[in-house]
Amino acid sequence: MPxxxxxxxxxxxxxxxxxxxxxxxxxxxxxxKDEDKTIVGGFFRMEKSDAPLVYEYTYHEMKIIVEGEMVITDETGYSVEAKVGDVFYFEKGSVITFNSPSYGIGFFCGQRREGEG
Known part of the structure; x- marks a missing residue:
């Protein structure tokens, strides 16, 4: 099915x-279904928390913010107040910190197998 x-x-x-x-x-x-270059798409949701989420990427990923807002910071300290429509690329090996003053939802597409990460 196409x-x-x-x-x-x-x-x-x-x-x-x-x-x-x-x-x-x-x-x-x-x-x-491509076994050599598998890609996965799905949703990431973050709500206001006591602690930020620190995530180390073991794969390449693209993310677009589709609802709400997030604060996204890389390991160099570069930080973005992400809003709806913002697109991010996270390189394999990067360490990214996610936080939200309220909530945010991002759609992601990652170069990994289903359930990994």
Missing amino acids: MTHFSQAIKEPQPSMNRPGSNAWLGDVTVS
Whole structure:
């Protein structure tokens, strides 16, 4: 089948990332069938938390903010107050810190296998 449709996928509940003090959820919605260069797409949700989420990327990822707002900071200290429509590229090996003053949702596309990360 050349096309697959996931109606209102943004509304599906995502599993917790189980990081103490951080209200963050991440879920894969779809995965490619290419075994050599697998890509996964899904949603990341972050709510205001006691602690930020610090994430080390073991793969390349693109993310677009689709709802709310986040503060995204890399290991050099470069920080962006991310708003709806902002697009990010996270290079494999980077350490990124996510936080939100309220909540934010990002759609991601990562070069990894389903469930990894």
